[in-house]
Amino acid sequence: ESKPAGGLLWQKEGVAVDARIQAFLAGEDVVLDRQLLAYDIRASRAHAEGLCRVGILTADELQALCAELDRLSEEVADGRFVLDERFEDGHSAIEARLIEVLGDTGRKIHTGRSRNDQVLVASRLWLRDQLATLGAQCAAVASVALRRAGEEMQLPLPGYTHLQRAMVSSAGMWWAGWAESFIDDAELAAASARWLDANPLGSASGFGVNLPLDRDFTTERLGFSRLQVSATYAQLSRGKFELQALSALSQALLDLRRLAWDLSLFLSAEYGFCRLPNQYTTGSSLMPNKRNPDLVELLRASYGVVAGARGEIESLLSLPSGYHRDLQFSKAPLLRAFGHGLSALDLLPALLDALQWQPEAMRAAIDEGMYATDRAMQLARDGVPFREAYQRAAKPVEGESRSPEGSLAERSSPGGAACPLLDRLQARLAALG
Ligand code: ARG
Numbered sequence: 001e002s003k004p005a006g007g008l009l010w011q012k013e014g015v016a017v018d019a020r021i022q023a024f025l026a027g028e029d030v031v032l033d034r035q036l037l038a039y040d041i042r043a044s045r046a047h048a049e050g051l052c053r054v055g056i057l058t059a060d061e062l063q064a065l066c067a068e069l070d071r072l073s074e075e076v077a078d079g080r081f082v083l084d085e086r087f088e089d090g091h092s093a094i095e096a097r098l099i100e101v102l103g104d105t106g107r108k109i110h111t112g113r114s115r116n117d118q119v120l121v122a123s124r125l126w127l128r129d130q131l132a133t134l135g136a137q138c139a140a141v142a143s144v145a146l147r148r149a150g151e152e153m154q155l156p157l158p159g160y161t162h163l164q165r166a167m168v169s170s171a172g173m174w175w176a177g178w179a180e181s182f183i184d185d186a187e188l189a190a191a192s193a194r195w196l197d198a199n200p201l202g203s204a205s206g207f208g209v210n211l212p213l214d215r216d217f218t219t220e221r222l223g224f225s226r227l228q229v230s231a232t233y234a235q236l237s238r239g240k241f242e243l244q245a246l247s248a249l250s251q252a253l254l255d256l257r258r259l260a261w262d263l264s265l266f267l268s269a270e271y272g273f274c275r276l277p278n279q280y281t282t283g284s285s286l287m288p289n290k291r292n293p294d295l296v297e298l299l300r301a302s303y304g305v306v307a308g309a310r311g312e313i314e315s316l317l318s319l320p321s322g323y324h325r326d327l328q329f330s331k332a333p334l335l336r337a338f339g340h341g342l343s344a345l346d347l348l349p350a351l352l353d354a355l356q357w358q359p360e361a362m363r364a365a366i367d368e369g370m371y372a373t374d375r376a377m378q379l380a381r382d383g384v385p386f387r388e389a390y391q392r393a394a395k396p397v398e399g400e401s402r403s404p405e406g407s408l409a410e411r412s413s414p415g416g417a418a419c420p421l422l423d424r425l426q427a428r429l430a431a432l433g
Contacts, residue, residue, distance in 0.1 A: 033090030
């Protein structure tokens with residue numbers, strides 16, 4: 001059995017360690033901590049600087065700690081240091097390294113902090129970056145969609161409600177809808193990042209400590225926009241801020257699910273509205289004729305991973321206030337959902353860029369009935385009360401000729417040739433920064 005390198009931080013003398021119990025306690029936590037380690041090191045540095053400010057560390061001790069933390073950070077980044085089962089968790093690994101190299105100076109790093117506030121601060125810092133990536137990815141999707149909206153506003157596409165033919169629409173209108181959706185999603189990611197941008201460090205185990213820690217200093221040092229004031233709230237917010245981040249992620253993945261559903265339908269021979277280059281499709285092990293949109297389907301399924309993660313974390317929060325080890329189980333679903341969700345969204349801009357419309361099939365699916373609403377509006381414009389116009393418009397009048405282009409030309413929501421509404425989306429996209 002491999003024992004943690006630094007021993008267990010909390011080991012009591014004379015108590016035998018049971019390997020099976022230890023293995024269960026450890027679970028996969030140390031491996032998950034790999035993703036948080038760089039953030040934990042950063043927060044450790046800020047904590048050390050704070051300790052120096054209140055006289056717990058001398059300037060020399062601080063310098064030695066910072067130099068070693070920076071070295072460890074580099075080793076983590078380039079793979080020379082790998083966090084593994086030699087350690088109970090990432091927090092222990094950092095302390096073990098500082099003690100190994102610096103002796104008593106290293107033994108001072110944990111003054112006034114707890115792994116309880118360490119995991120909180122690392123998770124919040126990590127999520128801030130994840131949400132920034134989410135926002136950038138949503139903006140990238142919106143940017144492709146908006147460009148294609150501008151180019152394809154006049155390309156007729158049947159519009160469906162209830163999966164029944166409804167009105168003439170266009171590829172551009174379809175794109176504009178996704179563009180606006182993903183702009184909203186980017187804003188939700190940014191809003192969630194702002195909301196969870198608060199510093200828990202200094203709350204220690206959840207009750208503060210009897211040291212004059214300068215919590216505003218570490219807040220500023222770590223680039224948080226505010227402090228989590230109550231030490232008790234820092235712990236109460238565990239699970240809650242993860243859920244908020246997952247909520248932002250799930251909005252984007254819900255949109256992705258619906259977009260993938262459209263593609264899945266449009267790619268079938270029955271619709272035949274679009275094609276994807278070969279690299280986006282796979283074959284069948286048995287049926288030589290198949291070209292399957294597996295990627296589109298896995299993108300569609302990705303929402304399930306996030307929904308599952310939210311379910312797991314919600315289930316955990318059936319707890320009284322204060323820290324409980326149960327809360328550690330929020331980590332796996334959180335990391336898994338962001339890992340999977342962001343890699344799904346990452347593929348989307350190029351896929352959307354590569355989508356090839358099949359204009360003849362799209363046009364062929366637009367039938368006479370899809371002009372009925374246009375006819376009714378025209379009668380209403382001429383002064384016929386709408387309910388009467390509605391009755392009269394069901395069938396075309398003799399000699400009437402309508403085209404998808406004509407139908408689109410007069411449309412309010414993006415559809416007119418100049419598409420002034422797209423400028424507004426462009427402005428919102430630019431404002432995301
Ligand atoms: N790995 C733990 C977590 O994620 C660290 C927190 C402290 N552990 C403890 N026994 N108090 O929650």
